[in-house]
Amino acid sequence: VVSEQVKGFQNISHYSDYQPLLSSSRICERWDEQFLLSGLADVLSFLCEESSDANFFSMTKKLAADYFAVATKEYFMAMALILAHRNIQGSSPNPCVGCVYVKEGKVVGMGYTQSYGGLHAERHAYENVSSAQSLCGAEAYVSLEPCCHHYSWKSGQKITREPCAVFLHRLGISKVNVAILDPDQQVSGGGVQHLLDCGIAVQVGLLKQSAQRLLWRYILHRKRVKQGTKRNITIGLKWAQSLDGRLAAPSGQSQWISSPSSLIYSQWLRYVYDGVMVGAGTFINDRPALSLRHPFCVRKSVAKVKKIIFDPQFRTLRFDKFQDHYRHMKDNAEVYWIGRKDMSEEATKLARMQFPSEERHCVMSIWDPDQPLQHLFENDRFLQITSKSMSLLVEGGPRLHNMLIGADVVDFLHIVTAPLWLGGKHEVCPSGPVLPHDLDHPPYYSLIHHQRFGQDLLSEYAHTHHKTFL
Numbered sequence: 001v002v003s004e005q006v007k008g009f010q011n012i013s014h015y016s017d018y019q020p021l022l023s024s025s026r027i028c029e030r031w032d033e034q035f036l037l038s039g040l041a042d043v044l045s046f047l048c049e050e051s052s053d054a055n056f057f058s059m060t061k062k063l064a065a066d067y068f069a070v071a072t073k074e075y076f077m078a079m080a081l082i083l084a085h086r087n088i089q090g091s092s093p094n095p096c097v098g099c100v101y102v103k104e105g106k107v108v109g110m111g112y113t114q115s116y117g118g119l120h121a122e123r124h125a126y127e128n129v130s131s132a133q134s135l136c137g138a139e140a141y142v143s144l145e146p147c148c149h150h151y152s153w154k155s156g157q158k159i160t161r162e163p164c165a166v167f168l169h170r171l172g173i174s175k176v177n178v179a180i181l182d183p184d185q186q187v188s189g190g191g192v193q194h195l196l197d198c199g200i201a202v203q204v205g206l207l208k209q210s211a212q213r214l215l216w217r218y219i220l221h222r223k224r225v226k227q228g229t230k231r232n233i234t235i236g237l238k239w240a241q242s243l244d245g246r247l248a249a250p251s252g253q254s255q256w257i258s259s260p261s262s263l264i265y266s267q268w269l270r271y272v273y274d275g276v277m278v279g280a281g282t283f284i285n286d287r288p289a290l291s292l293r294h295p296f297c298v299r300k301s302v303a304k305v306k307k308i309i310f311d312p313q314f315r316t317l318r319f320d321k322f323q324d325h326y327r328h329m330k331d332n333a334e335v336y337w338i339g340r341k342d343m344s345e346e347a348t349k350l351a352r353m354q355f356p357s358e359e360r361h362c363v364m365s366i367w368d369p370d371q372p373l374q375h376l377f378e379n380d381r382f383l384q385i386t387s388k389s390m391s392l393l394v395e396g397g398p399r400l401h402n403m404l405i406g407a408d409v410v411d412f413l414h415i416v417t418a419p420l421w422l423g424g425k426h427e428v429c430p431s432g433p434v435l436p437h438d439l440d441h442p443p444y445y446s447l448i449h450h451q452r453f454g455q456d457l458l459s460e461y462a463h464t465h466h467k468t469f470l
């Protein structure tokens with residue numbers, strides 16, 4: 001059955017086409033959709049700890065045991081999925097993957113993808129196997145199909161490495177349980193096929209929806225690369241609103257709308273997205289830091305999270321408190337200003353005024369308002385600054401959100417609704433110009449997740465294009 005599926009996978013071009021194949025597979029579907037996300041608070045709580053890998057591994061076992069009374073296949077795969085969280089940021093733009101080796105019903109090795117260019121989960125888990133232990137006859141649980149290509153990248157250099165599928169065969173693994181196939185065009189079922197060709201049993205699809213939810217940025221990115229679309233960055237919007245749908249009080253204040261536990265979730269979102277963007281209004285009104293402050297965020301290399309200010313007329317650079325707001329935002333992350341193409345002279349003058357020479361290149365006149373907004377995300381300079389990024393989180397304000405939704409470039413919405421009423425005429429989301437589409441065909445989103453954070457309600461939506469997540 002699996003072999004037929006693999007042939008099917010090699011002939012299809014869209015990731016969503018995998019679905020009928022996966023659901024026809026002989027997998028155990030005793031999976032609870034809310035598994036990882038409702039457990040997210042637990043996952044976060046132990047990611048917070050500056051813990052060693054050994055500590056992390058024992059927490060992983062404990063967490064999985066909380067969900068599964070007995071050591072089933074799902075239990076081991078759940079561990080692999082939790083392990084994958086360990087380096088969700090650092091592994092980007094590679095996928096974060098977890099791996100568990102099980103022999104005679106006991107976990108003998110655990111690992112996760114190391115930072116970009118480092119060891120894949122299968123090898124890292126092997127490094128953690130006690131030296132006396134042979135893996136001959138053991139089973140492997142991996143949250144993503146093992147790779148079948150002979151290289152990876154480190155600091156822009158190609159490094160020749162044995163593919164993980166070959167590695168697992170050399171270890172003598174008897175069965176490989178895979179949550180989802182790798183949508184990357186270099187793999188796409190090739191890893192599973194190699195294992196099958198070597199006589200290793202393979203099961204595909206165990207806890208597949210949890211794995212899809214974990215890897216949504218990666219899946220969409222590889223799907224777009226496969227389709228050859230120039231814009232391959234995933235865009236998510238995040239905002240906090242009142243019960244009456246307002247993003248700010250009439251005074252313009254908005255930063256206190258949601259509760260502290262929702263704010264932790266906001267930190268998590270910043271952590272998992274590769275970049276953060278806000279509009280000029282938000283930069284001026286809110287003096288946002290856009291930083292990763294929570295302990296689980298500072299654990300790993302976070303300098304990669306880029307900060308982008310969308311400011312068509314570069315009015316923030318003329319703002320009298322610019323330096324104060326900029327210093328508040330400046331840490332070791334790169335900050336960029338994006339504005340209109342036809343304002344490049346003005347932008348150069350303003351950049352000269354506000355920045356020392358080495359920082360001036362961060363002001364980019366690349367947006368052409370006469371072109372559809374999606375062209376911005378296909379612009380060569382935009383692609384250059386986001387070349388290692390799969391995703392961008394736009395944190396407001398409402399006018400920028402409105403523009404992006406109107407241009408139909410938004411993949412995910414993360415909305416926190418707090419139980420308060422703000423009133424006032426303005427700041428309703430989305431506000432701003434009339435959306436450029438008729439009411440018969442508005443951009444449509446489907447609810448994919450909701451959760452309470454204290455008194456707040458988190459609701460998350462995916463664009464209806466993305467059937468994989470629905």
Ligand SMILES: NC(=O)c1ccc[n+]([C@@H]2O[C@H](COP(=O)([O-])OP(=O)(O)OC[C@H]3O[C@@H](n4cnc5c(N)ncnc54)[C@H](OP(=O)(O)O)[C@@H]3O)[C@@H](O)[C@H]2O)c1
Nearest residue numbers: 239240247248252254279280281282285396397398399400
């Ligand atoms: N509750 C929340 O989660 C949340 C989050 C963020 C912000 N906020 C609140 O939102 C407010 C600020 O939001 P905002 O909507 O005023 O500003 P904004 O969204 O931060 O900034 C909008 C930017 O987009 C540009 N823009 C928007 N529509 C455009 C169009 N059709 N053509 C060209 N440029 C366009 C604006 O250009 P111009 O410079 O030309 O105007 C401006 O630079 C603040 O009160 C803040 O506290 C709330």
